[in-house]
Amino acid sequence: MTSTDTAADGVASFPAAGERACTIQTTVNGVRVERALDPRMTLVEFLREDLELTGTKVSCGLQVCGVCTVLVDDQPVSSCTYLAADVDGRAVRTVEGLAREGALNGLQRSFAEEFALQCGFCTPGFLMMATALLERDPDPTEETIREYLDGNFCRCTGYQPIVAAVRRAAARKAGEAGGEPS
Amino acid sequence: MSGTRETAGRSVQRPDFMAKLTGAAQYTVDIGMPGMAHAKILRSDRAHARIVSIDRTAALDAPGVVGVITAADLGGLFPRFGHIVPDHSILAEEKVRYYGEPVAIVVAQSAWAAADALELVRVTYADLPDVLDVAAALAPHAPLVHEHTYGGTADESFRVLTGAEQERASSNLAHEVVLEWGDPDAALAGAATVHTTSVTFPMLYAYAMEPYNAVASYTGDLHVISTAQHPFMVRDDLARVFGLPLSKVRVTSPFVGGGYGSKSYTKVEPLAAIASWAVGRPVKLVLDVEESIYTTRVDSAEVTMTTGVDSSGRILARVADMVMDSGAYADNSPLVLAKAVNRCFGPYRVPNLRVRGRSVYTNTSPASSYRGFGAPQGNLAGETNLDQIAERIGMDPKEIRLRNVVGPGEELLPGKRGLDADLAADLEMLVDSLRGARSEDPHTGIGFGMSVSDAGAFPVSTAQVRVHVDGSVTALSGSTEMGQGSRSVLGQIVAEELGVEHSRVTVLQSDTGTTPYERTTGASRTTVLVGLAIQRACADARAKLREMAAELLGTPIEAITDVAGGVRTDEGKELGFADIVRGWFGSNAGEVTGVGLVRRDGVTQKMPPFWEVGVSGVEVRVDVETGVVDVEQLVTVADVGFAINPAAVEAQDLGAATQGLGAALFEELVYDGAQLANANVVDYRVPRMSDVPRRIDLMLAERGDGIGPYGAKGSGEGALNPIGAATLAAVARAVGRWPDRLPLTPERVWRLSCEVAPSQPAHTAPDYDGSTADAISDGTQT
CATH class of the missing domain: 1.10.150.120 ([2Fe-2S]-binding domain)
Known part of the structure; x- marks a missing residue:
């Protein structure tokens, strides 16, 4: 998790793909979550792949279609182009958090x-x-x-x-x- | 069933709303398999080139890479697909035919690792001369996209579209269709007015919001979960690739995130399947939007239509020529072409006709089905041409249509089903609404049009209903739910036929392993054909339940009649379905299955199963300073026979018309050399919420004239088909000049309005003012 010193040649190194080099604390639909993740992971990848909250979808991948919209501290963001690392200390709301006790809002x-x-x-x-x-x-x-x-x-x-x-x-x-x- | 209907005809809510509103709905892209690896596709970066070599050494050494697959690895497999002509290489063999063509698959532990390793695969190409548009492709001695032709598939219904066996190709003509009767040349020579119109229909992308994706597992058997609209057609392609019996190939389509024809037939399923076959693990492949655009687009078309009318505006002859740019592979373009040919001359009496259509291979992305199936392309030419003639001879565009429209029961195509619709009545409804609400603004214009389509496709449908021991019912259909609401409608039919609560019916669909055969989910067929199969399955279940009840009660079968949710005897004794199932099996267990089959027989003998009607109109306002076109008003008439779910019908019409407005005003894929300049939805602009017309009138015309359940006919494409011509005419009437192509972007409309002589007053006529003096200039040769 902290092993970012992988480059043997002394050049400032980036973590390898998939390496979970940063840790975030966030709240997702009211549930506290602490995770180590790859810094290049997008918020939607974090939601869909790590948390298995697959309600949020991806379409254009370019921040124009709105399909991947979630709320971060009550602000709508395009989760396809928003880094998961940036929700550290913030609250995320997704479609899965709208219904209360199984009843639609x-x-x-x-x-x-x-x-x-x-x-x-x-x-x-x-x-x-x-x-x-x-x-x-x-x-x-x-x-x-x-x-x-x-x-x-x-x-x-x-x-x-x-x-x-x-x-x-x-x-x-x-x-x-x-x-x-x- | 007698008496009033309980469920059919009501706008019941979608049974899938709970799942789709909570994020629980499962789409292919949400599904994984144990031990799954991820694939990315290396695509050609040139339009036409010989593959000299592919070096995958570095990619194979990259972290996380499981395998790199090229065409050379497919020994023992049939390496192509295509339901009409199996010309489509899964991975480019020997040469690439378009920019974006799959050349290799990289499979890795994660999608990122696969994407990173893509760059390490080295492909050496030797460029070949290319043909990037139809003019180049049809030029003498043009380079060939395909050096030989391909034998057709075994599918009898496509035989008519395919040539003989494999032989050397002599041109880039992929397919040609000629439809002809009477003596059009003589009729034109004797006509009072002859008018020719040439229009261009743009290259489009359907943009279903869920991009193509699939997950496949090959373990000797093959299971593919994918975004396919027609899982049974995909199954057939995959069985041929692997040489497997159909029973060993299972294709499952969960909820599909939009289709509109673009997910018809086989797309990414062979790529995922051969990847799993090659690496021995389940493999998931998810395309992005750019890759999806390069996977399938819509045929663009150049159409020239000539019509001759007599002095009273009656059509004497129509002659049309159309050329479609079908891209590098045939896919469904032969059928799209055939449909465009028979849909271009409209629902009119045309005593003398000749239409020649050509589908042309080019070194561009392959084109295939799109909502309307050739109708949007053909209708644009036919209806625009008719509007221009009406203007030339000083006739109301409604009047010229009424004078020529085919009446109920009349044959439009020789030997085909007579028209099962009253188009004249539909048109009156449409124009009343459109003109009744129109504004007085001088920069507005009205346009409208009609189409009919030989819809329903080939009538092979099967369905099953399972009556459970508690009296609830599960219905099974191989058709796909891609948003159109078929689960509501099919469930309503079950509820109606069996007399059970709609809420106690579940419809399960689109899994070739577990649901019964359905040929396709397209051509607006599901309500009619699957509906009939469901009705028959219900009747079959009821027959079995009556027999069981007779046995249980010891009464003759003749003494048993159907009632809602059960049966009753002559003596008035009633048994519910639950009582019968439980009693017959002698336990709180068991179920009764009814089977329904539909083929070309009885009500579905005559083709097409039904004519799909499109009657749509718009009012537009043009900002003459900027050329921006606002749609003020949209009116559609859904001539559906009987609306089993009226809200669902209206939803289909509004959605279809809005898609039509996209092509009319905004959407066009633009090739800049070998590659698209706008292969993304930033530059490829689709309709947005702010583009929605301010006034919308979605009307239903229910006359019980369809062969489907309760007199129903299909919908879903119709409302789109006339929108292009309607919008073009509306803009022409607003600016005083006829455009000759879509989409009507601000620049094009602004240039068009600037071409009007400054001295000429702004065109203030409504859609028709009774005179020809200020007829709109169309700039075409007559």
Whole structure:
């Protein structure tokens, strides 16, 4: 874990591929995690391969499609291009952390009710980005939703059901806060 | 079944929503196997070259490397695949035919180690002259992409598309289809108006968000888990590669992260399989998006369409010529071409017709199926041409369509099924909605179009239903769930037929080892063909359950009738399915399996099984300063006979239309020399949330005119097919000039609008103003 002195020729050395040369402490979906990992490992590799949280997917690999979105200290990030080492001391939230005790949260229920998913590959990214939006703006306009989620691609739905789902989730939350049935 | 329907016709929620909303849904990319190694592919960095040598010594010495595999290692195997023409080398043999072609597989302990070692494989090439587009490929004495032709596969339904046995190739013509009747030349000579339109359909990438990937284990038997839309077709290819009986090859497709035709047929499965065969361990191979783009793209097309009409706008003849750039391997392009040929002239009465289509090999990435199967390419030419004629003769574009459209029951293609749709009624619905909501802005335009497709593919489907000892039901189908919602719909059919709660039905799919045969999941076939197979399986299960009930009760079989969830006797005694299964087996154990089979017989004798309808329209607003096109309004009509799940049908139409808008406005793969300039989704722009039309009207037209369950027909492709021509016409009407290619990028639209003489007033007509005086200039020869 600390054996970074592998280069015999004295040149400043990098750890070999796969060598777990750095240690991080983080919280993932509320669970404390301490791991040694390869410094070049991306956050999504850490989540999928080390923690087996495979709900987070990868598509473009270039930080544009939004599929791999997770929240780091409540900020949405593209986990395909975010180094796992950089979550040291931070809290990570993924799609697996949304449901509580097996029950879908209001945003997830809204996606189901509005048919806002088809193949489902982009869905975790949309859920996390929409979570970030609703935490900042509990009652976003349609324009705000379109702008905020513009960096999340979907090839199946034509997007409108996703817009409707986010609006429904906001209304549901407002209804719950006002004591009305959701 | 009599009486009102309980489940069919309701928008029940997707049974997979829980898994897909919690991250629990399993896609191929989430699956590993014990002892698995990881593969990366070394790809050609040139378009056309002879492989002189491959030196893998350094790669084999690299840390973690398990093996390096080249074509030379495949002795004893059949080293190619292809369901129509087995021309596709798994690894390049002797020469590479396109930039990005797999040359070697590096297998290592980790994906990183494999990626690192790729750079250590040294390939020496001797460049060959290349043909990078159809013009070069069809030029006299052009270098040949394939030096010989290939015999067809054993598949009878593709025989018509394939040539004789292997022989020396004389050109880069991969395939040619001619469709002809009447005397089109004479008819054109006698026409009041003759008009020709040439359009270019762009090279596209379907961009299913889960890139191609597979994990394979060869242990004498072969098990491959992959992103395949058609696992049974892939199984057949793999069985040929390894010389294995079909029973020894198992292909499993878990949830598929988008398909749209791009995951039809065989892709990366042979690479993963031969890697596992070679190294003796399970091997996982995951492509990135760039590699996926180089694996399969969409055929681009140049189409010229000439139509002659009489003075009342009736079509007298249509003559078309299309050339598709199919890339380095045939894959499904022969079928795409055949479909483009019969879909390009539209759902119209054409008494004299000649269409010539050519699919051409080039040294570019291989093209294959894409949602709509040749219809998007062909329809763009046919509908644009019709719109231009209407304008020339001063006729409403709706009127010219109504005057020529094929009516219900009428034959569109000789010997084929009569049209099982009312297109005129659909068009009225569409245009009413589109014109009713249109804006007054002068820089807007409306466009719409129609298509019908001989859908459903070859009708071979099988299904099973298992009625369990507690009365719940598992249905098995070899079809694949790639987002379209087939698990909802098939489960609804089971619930309806057996009279059980939808929530007590589970549908399991797409595993050649455990689910019954399904030819393909494409051509919008699942609801109709698998639906019929499921209905028959339910009827078979019910027949068995009636016999068992008769035996249990000691009553004649004639005294037993079906009721929801069970049977009843003449005396009014009822037995539920659970009572029958438990009673017959004499224990709280056992189950009853019903089997349903569909072939070319009875309602599915006549081809196609159904005509898939596309009736779509848009209103666009053009920013004349920038050329940016905004879609203000989208209208679709789903002529599906009966919507078993209306929300799912609407979802298919909106998704399909949005994909169509991608090709119409944004999407185009661009070759810059040997390689693509935009093999990524930064530069290859797909529709985003901010591009969604502000007003969307998704209409259902349910007339019970399909052969599927409850009168259903398929959907999923139709709404896309006319979108290209509709958008092109809408932009033409907004800027006053006809484009001749897609996509209508801001630069193209801006240049187009600049070509209008400055003195000419902005075109303020709606889609039709009744005069020809300010007819839109199309710049084409007539």
